[in-house]
Amino acid sequence: GAGVSQSPSNKVTEKGKDVELRCDPISGHTALYWYRQSLGQGLEFLIYFQGNSAPDKSGLPSDRFSAERTGGSVSTLTIQRTQQEDSAVYLCASSLWTSGRGGPPSYEQYFGPGTRLTVT
Amino acid sequence: AQTVTQSQPEMSVQEAETVTLSCTYDTSESDYYLFWYKQPPSRQMILVIRQEAYKQQNATENRFSVNFQKAAKSFSLKISDSQLGDAAMYFCAYRRLYNNNDMRFGAGTRLTVKP
Numbered sequence: 001g002a003g004v005s006q007s008p009s010n011k012v013t014e015k016g017k018d019v020e021l022r023c024d025p026i027s028g029h030t031a032l033y034w035y036r037q038s039l040g041q042g043l044e045f046l047i048y049f050q051g052n053s054a055p056d057k058s059g060l061p062s063d064r065f066s067a068e069r070t071g072g073s074v075s076t077l078t079i080q081r082t083q084q085e086d087s088a089v090y091l092c093a094s095s096l097w098t099s100g101r102g103g104p105p106s107y108e109q110y111f112g113p114g115t116r117l118t119v120t
Numbered sequence: 121a122q123t124v125t126q127s128q129p130e131m132s133v134q135e136a137e138t139v140t141l142s143c144t145y146d147t148s149e150s151d152y153y154l155f156w157y158k159q160p161p162s163r164q165m166i167l168v169i170r171q172e173a174y175k176q177q178n179a180t181e182n183r184f185s186v187n188f189q190k191a192a193k194s195f196s197l198k199i200s201d202s203q204l205g206d207a208a209m210y211f212c213a214y215r216r217l218y219n220n221n222d223m224r225f226g227a228g229t230r231l232t233v234k235p
Contacts, residue, residue: 033221042124042211042228043165048221056221089163109223111157111165 002026004112006092012118013082021077021115025094032075033109034067037089046090049075082119089114124214126226133202134234140187141197141229143212149173151217154188154195159209159228168210171195173217199231207233 005024013019025032034046045059049069060066064083069075079086093109124145133139145154156168171179171188178186183203187196199206212226 031221033223035225040227042126042225043213043223044225045221045223050221091163091165093165108167108170109165114163116163 004092004094004110006090006112006115008115009113010116010118012120015084015119016081018078018080019082019117021079021090021117023075023077023092023094023112025073025075025092026110027073029094029096029110030072031095032069033093033095034075034077035091035093036061037091037114039088043091046077079117082117084119087117087119089116124212124224124226126212126229128229129227130230130232132232132234133199133206135204136201138198138200139202139231141199141210141212141231143195143197143226145193145195145212145214145224147193147214147216149216153215153217154186155213155215156184156186156195156197157211157213157225158206159211160207165211169197202233204233204235207231 004026007022011019030051032049035043036046037043047060047067048056064080067077091114092112095109126143128142131139152173154171158166158168169179169181169184169186171186178188183200185198209228209230211228213223215223
């Protein structure tokens with residue numbers, strides 16, 4: 001079956017422009033995550049969607065960042081007025097939701113290939 | 121707050137030999153999950169192995185095994201019979217048991233495999 005897909009694979013934009021990054025999760029996965037990976041760094045959590053619940057936006061670094069998930073499937077991460085420090089790889093992941101011990105056994109996050117964003 | 125530390129930015133191993141990647145973490149929780157992810161140049165993060173903290177037995181997946189020391193909050197990954205395809209960035213990650221969205225990653229270890 002198809003995995004998590006992201007588009008575009010690479011994006012070069014000028015400082016101050018807005019960009020949209022897209023994520024298509026695995027069909028049936030109710031949880032969706034966005035992460036940012038700066039050069040040589042680990043993954044930084046940005047935002048989490050779970051079903052129809054309000055998203056957890058606690059990781060968004062500023063109000064220039066926003067994300068939405070339409071119909072519980074595709075998600076778009078939008079960065080407004082991009083800055084050079086926004087340059088990074090943006091990774092999307094999806095998973096089946098689990099309640100923890102005693103719940104469904106699947107808790108693995110499946111990652112997409114990421115979008116490399118370069119702000120010039 | 122939970123933090124994950126990987127103290128080895130880079131490691132190197134000869135093909136067919138064994139290498140151990142280190143990871144320590146800080147948490148006040150008693151139940152949680154630990155993971156090792158592999159990120160090859162394609163950028164695709166791939167789950168290598170996972171460990172439930174409430175299980176005392178160390179997880180094993182073929183050539184990959186972990187040494188989970190709960191009291192020491194240590195979670196090292198051992199790769200046996202290293203292959204050229206094992207070359208990648210390896211990330212250690214922590215997640216609370218009942219919080220599906222709280223995944224914390226270490227900064228990663230770049231593994232080079234020499235032929």
